[in-house]
Amino acid sequence: MANIPHVRFADTCATTPTWAGTVGGVGAPAAGPVQWTFDEIFDFDAISDVDNPPLGGSANKHNPASFTSTKWLAQAPLTGSDCTAPTPTAFTSVSAIFGPGLFVAQTAPDLILVSADHVHFYVHQHLLAKSTNGFNGLLARPSGLEAYNNPAELPSALVPESVEVLNVALHGVYNLTWTTPIPSFEVASGAVTSLVKYGFDVKPVFAPSTTLFGLFSRSYAPSVPMDVYCFAASYDLVLLAVFASKYLLSFPLCALDDTLAEKMGPRYLRRLFFLHLGRTDALKRLLLPQPAHHAPNAICGTAEGQRLTRAWALASAYIAWDARPDLTSQEIRSVMDPLLNELECTQCQLSFLERSSALIARWGEVKTTILAE
Numbered sequence: 001m002a003n004i005p006h007v008r009f010a011d012t013c014a015t016t017p018t019w020a021g022t023v024g025g026v027g028a029p030a031a032g033p034v035q036w037t038f039d040e041i042f043d044f045d046a047i048s049d050v051d052n053p054p055l056g057g058s059a060n061k062h063n064p065a066s067f068t069s070t071k072w073l074a075q076a077p078l079t080g081s082d083c084t085a086p087t088p089t090a091f092t093s094v095s096a097i098f099g100p101g102l103f104v105a106q107t108a109p110d111l112i113l114v115s116a117d118h119v120h121f122y123v124h125q126h127l128l129a130k131s132t133n134g135f136n137g138l139l140a141r142p143s144g145l146e147a148y149n150n151p152a153e154l155p156s157a158l159v160p161e162s163v164e165v166l167n168v169a170l171h172g173v174y175n176l177t178w179t180t181p182i183p184s185f186e187v188a189s190g191a192v193t194s195l196v197k198y199g200f201d202v203k204p205v206f207a208p209s210t211t212l213f214g215l216f217s218r219s220y221a222p223s224v225p226m227d228v229y230c231f232a233a234s235y236d237l238v239l240l241a242v243f244a245s246k247y248l249l250s251f252p253l254c255a256l257d258d259t260l261a262e263k264m265g266p267r268y269l270r271r272l273f274f275l276h277l278g279r280t281d282a283l284k285r286l287l288l289p290q291p292a293h294h295a296p297n298a299i300c301g302t303a304e305g306q307r308l309t310r311a312w313a314l315a316s317a318y319i320a321w322d323a324r325p326d327l328t329s330q331e332i333r334s335v336m337d338p339l340l341n342e343l344e345c346t347q348c349q350l351s352f353l354e355r356s357s358a359l360i361a362r363w364g365e366v367k368t369t370i371l372a373e
């Protein structure tokens, strides 16, 4: 069901903290019900402070991998509203990341969000309170109050999002680094829609150092750049659009239909056109200067020197005819090299080579992304 690891265990509300259950999800043992004691259930050594964790993994104190071990999964206790109606055969799925042991600044979760497919996410209201609408009115009490001491008393709220979408949205709120697998673009973009509904300003959530910016720029932009570009445009996330635009140099503008134009809007449409047309014009300008001619000598006089002029004119015409914003230096070199070899004069060859090398160097300096302003 979910693309995140989760645990299933038997529902119980026993005041004596002994849980009986079966473990499902990643790394689940093949054996049947297992008994755990309270000390085994709460392994606080495996829990770290996740307050504003950095993007990138190794330096992150909250290593998501530590939340996906079978041991930890097996230790997740059952708490919250499910305890109101326990049945021996009922199972509760708990997010392996947003479990009851997820402490933020030494603060325990104080709310359970239940996804539409009944996976429990243990969250912190003071983080959700960054919302401008009380997380769409779901927060049970104002932030800043002490967390509930008894997790069995945690309030819970059912949300319409699937486990995948809610998982992405909460990763964005908590700025947590990702475990594998990476969610699909559709799920992630749907999660952002949910964040807007829950009262979050998308721009700070997509600041360049955040988890979501890293997800969209590194995981999605190389494979679905137009989707990311349109997404960024729809939320005016200019830095994300800049990042995606460098993968759109090969996108044929003739394939840009009304639907895409409407998605990205006139401002970002204009920026994309300027990027393509600007690079094409820049390439044509860079082709204009001629190679330098040496003084006539006994081997290469004025007439022979015209070969250099003709060779450059031929190369320029060929490149300009197929001038594309994604033209590579290798493609330029493949046009120049055969013409270079046809020149018999060593000095003319050197001049042609210097000119073509300068062209490639200058072409490499032409901006490959839209402008941020």
Ligand SMILES: [Zn+2]
Pocket: 294, 300, 304, 305, 345, 346, 347, 348, 349
């Ligand atoms: Zn010459």
